[in-house]
Amino acid sequence: MNLKAGKLIPGGWVLALSLLIAGPSPAQTAGATLSGTIKDSLGTVVPNAKVVVKNTGTGEATEAQANAAGRYSVANLLSGNYEVSVSAEGFEAKVATVQLTVQTNQTLDVALASISTNVAKPALGDLGFPTAQGSAQDQARLDRRSHMLMIHQRLGLITLAPLVATLITSSGASRHGTVAERDWHAALGGAAIGMYAMTATYAIRAPKIEGTATRGPIRLHKTLAWIHGTGMVLTPILGIMAYEQLNRGEKVHGIASAHGAVAWTTSLAYGAAILSVSFKF
């Protein structure tokens, strides 16, 4: 008997050590997955149902939401018995039980009864709309977008003033004009560029709304932005080159001679961009 024990004890230590080295058993960590489809009594999928999976042994609950196709999936569940509670607007809540074993993918489809079948009044659930309540977070995002675009619109209109003033003073900035006139033209141009940059920033940084295709006059507005945006970068560079050439007593030459044409093209594109969203063509 002792001999047997002596032979078994080292084996037991080896087993214990191997368990310690291996860490916790798979039953404690390796997760099971519970998934399925939520449907109504007629077999039509119920989208966006709320699914709560509660381990009846530990009391730990995991919440999930079915997708638009009524599918839900909860992963990393320990083995044991679970209560699965399913609820959706317009339907009676339902609780089902399921036993999960280690590392299995178990399917549990749930059929919900429409509330309207009991009260003879149609409900949103009958129409396939899960709920009338949306997302406050998405609304805040929309509010922020509209607010930024409103500032973009106002700044865009205000920017017209220094832009037009810069164009008006352009004749005095030529080689027939004085240095003071050129300085005045450059200052107005600088102000227009600064205002333009602020205007553009509000449009560029306004939150984008997923899944929205650009349609209508805003497409033209955005296309024109590529023209006046490029022009607003090139115009001051060419203007500085022309300014320096004139101040050196030279005639404007090289690419600097394109300053006027680029400035006018930019301004016309800018004006057209404003008109494109102001009037219906």
Add this chain to the structure above:
Amino acid sequence: MNRKILIALLLPTFAHSAGADVQWVLGQSTLAYHVSHPLHQSDGVSHAARGKGVCHEGQCDFLIAVPVKSFDSGDSNRDLHMLQVTRGAQFPLVTVRVRLPEDASVSGTLHADLEIEFAGQTKQYKQVPFERVNQGNDVKISGTIPATLADFKIDPPKLLTVPVKNEMPVHVDMLWHRP
């Protein structure tokens, strides 16, 4: 004897019309809102409405729902702005509930009391006239709901600092059928 047979034949028909529920389902639909601005006249159209009607004990309850974001005015920028001012992300559906007597089934004008939930507000409209035309087993309903922005506490959107008009009539064309 003949009388008993006649009663036996007629009884199921009577029971069907008086006791059993009759259901209606909304098929094709067009809902269009109209907004006026000194520079614009905009119409947003949706064909995404879903509806169901249940007639029970002489009364029919109808529910129609349409996603706010399904309205298309031809300008995505304007549609997103409409979605924002109507709080369409927070309240994504417009729902209309109507209760009508079951015998309002002949062609012609019917007057309906509507309860509309939109932009987080509920508004009742009394005796709104609709034209009803029976087309075989289908029924076509057309009319205009005299909605205003103020009814739903919507701040009038502005373009170039000028607000749109308060009136926002919604024209409705619906084709209902029995499933």
